[in-house]
Amino acid sequence: MTDMLAQRIPWGAGRFCRAFIAAVCLMAGHAATAAVYELVIQGGRVIDPETGLDAVMNVGINGSSIQAVSAEHLDGQSVIDADGLVIAPGFIDLHVHSQTEEGYRLMVQDGVTSAFEIEVGTADVDEWYAQRSGGQYLNHGVGAGHIKARMIVMDDPAESLPTGPGAWEAATQAEIDEMISLLSEALERGAVAVGMGLEYTPAASDREVLQVMELAALHNASVHVHLDAGLEGLDRAIALAARAGGSLHVVHVNSAAKSLINQYLARIESARDAGLDVTTETYPYGAGMTRIESAKFSNWASWPDEEFGKFQWAETGEWLTRESFGARRSEGGIIIHHARTESMTRTAVTHPLTMIASDGFIESGTGHPRVSGSFSRVLGRYVREEGRLTLPAALAKMTIEPARRLEARVPAMRMKGRVQVGADADLTIFDPQAVIDRSTYDEPARTSAGIEYVIVGGRPVIRKGKLIEDARFGKGIRAPAPDATVGSPTPLELTQRN
Known part of the structure; x- marks a missing residue:
């Protein structure tokens, strides 16, 4: 029956x-x-x-x-x-850059069963999924990346985040049209959402951002935005999303807000109370990580000397000085930025509005501990040790809430984030008395404890706390092609709305 x-x-x-x-x-x-x-x-x-x-x-x-x-x-x-043990829906990470076997191996041992690269995204959706078609430890998906499209159109020479024209040159309408064309193609090929990094593309005008958000709205896609600095950046993104009639997701609100975390969350709550579709996420660490050569740090020469002591070179753990920061910036690479207090982190993690997402990246063992420890850290520290979240509330931030963020565009997500008849059998089974992160800034690839079983697609990938090496049951998660009768807007149509 x-x-x-x-x-x-x-x-x-x-x-x-x-x-x-x-x-x-x-x-x-x-x-x-x-x-x-x-x-x-x-x-x-x-x-x-x-x-x-x-x-x-x-x-x-x-x-x-x-x-x-x-x-x-x-x-x-x-x-x-x-x-x-607790039987929970498999954890869904909406924001993780380690879309590699190394990253998947660490994430699944932290209870993650679906992981998405949306903020940076890609300009070639088919190629992104093809690269992972041989079987992975967990499910995976990608967004249409404005950063990537802008770098292509503006002929930026960087391999990762823009450092040249993609960051610093204002786009003409013809160049915006090219970006819209690339993003339209990505959405038509199944990108799950749209990603933007406004702090990395400071030359992107309101007109450019608005046209991207309007495109996303036409495709029923949420826009996942790395904000430019300050409350002004948040207000700008909310106002443009409202004009576009779209859905806004503010990535790593703790990183964007820092000491303004209470004001940021209040602004987002007010926008939601006004009927806007605005959501947000956080990771449970005080330090962030990014590329030192990015536009984010363009004003570094004006910083006071003590500011440089907050930065570590990820590869060696070296603490930077003004001199070494300048040298490393010329070289390019990954840095860890110890920018927030534990009080700021705790506020973000425990607020009812936030989801948990790692923003994780690791390569050859070098990276941030959040890629391998974010979810277990919340369950171990903020639920068990500090009692600041109930277990059901914490799990909602990791499962049903991220599933809902994507499911309007991606029907497959309606089957995830649940333990119900008919739902996908993506499950995480953990010991609530033992679960904890073990990764550190010095050892970011240490796996979590207490994750006893992880089920992906109905079959175990983690059994009794151990990874099953050949258990590659993860699948690509894509949006279906839009209704052919709707089609994509032409650049001219988007231009005429502004």
């Missing part, structure tokens, strides 16, 4: 229908026991942030989907004993 209901009631029919199905599972245990599931997770504390379910249950999985959530016994061809 439960399986029939799951098939007949569309997933998009809303929370009530899904909650009804879950209730049927509880009441119809006799039906569930008649089946033998491919995998059963037995006797764990199931937390489903969407319906509020928080109880000791059994979960039955066939193929890549959840087929039963029941208090009654379930028979399985394979059984995981989850006594004393």
Whole structure:
């Protein structure tokens, strides 16, 4: 009966229908026991942030989907004993740059089952997914990147973030038209959202930003923005998103706001109260990381001497001085910026508006600990040790809220971030008394503790805390092509609206 209901009631029919199905599972245990599931997770504390379910249950999985959530016994061809463990939706990271095997290996051991590169994104969606088509440890997706499109159109010579015309030259309308064309193609090929880095492209005019946001709105895509500095940058982004009639996602609000974190969050809350679709995210660390040669630090020569002592060269851990900062900037590379207090971090992590996203990057063991520890750090430090978040509230920030941010454009996300009949079997099973991050700024590639099992597409990738090396069940997550009758706007159409 439960399986029939799951098939007949569309997933998009809303929370009530899904909650009804879950209730049927509880009441119809006799039906569930008649089946033998491919995998059963037995006797764990199931937390489903969407319906509020928080109880000791059994979960039955066939193929890549959840087929039963029941208090009654379930028979399985394979059984995981989850006594004393929490069964949660797999964690969804909306903002991570380590879209490599090394990064996926570390992230899945932190409980992540879906990871997205949106802020920087790509200008070639097909190529991005093709590079990862051989099988990965977790699900993955990419956004249409304004930074990348601007670098191509403006002929910026940098490989990563712009350092030349892509950062510093104002675009003509013809050049904006070229960017819109590239971004339109990326969206038509399934980019999950649009990414912008306004602090890295300071020459991008309001007109340019508005046209990108209007394009995103036409494709039902959220725009994930790295703000330029100060409250003025936030106000600008909110105002332009409102003019475009679009959806704005402010990335790493803690990094953008620093000591202004309370004011930033209040501004976002006011925008939401006014009916605007504005969301935000944070990572649970006091230090950020970026490229030293980027436009973000263009005014470095005017800083007081003590400011340079907040920076570490990621590769060696060296603390920088005015002289070494200048030398490293000429060289180019990754730095860690210790810019915030623990109080600022705690405010961002525990605020009801924020999701958790790592903004992680690591390469050959060099990077930031957030790529391998963000989610376990929240669960271990801010939930268990400090009691500043309840476990269901923390899990909502990692699962259902990021799923909802993308699901209007990406139907596949309606099946993720849930422990419900019919949902994708992407699950993280952890010990709430042991989960904690172990990565540090000196050892960013240390894996988290307490993540006992991770299920991706219905099959274990982590078993008893150990990575299964050949368990590459992750898939690319893409948006469907837009309705052919709608089509993409021409550059002229966008221009005429301004």
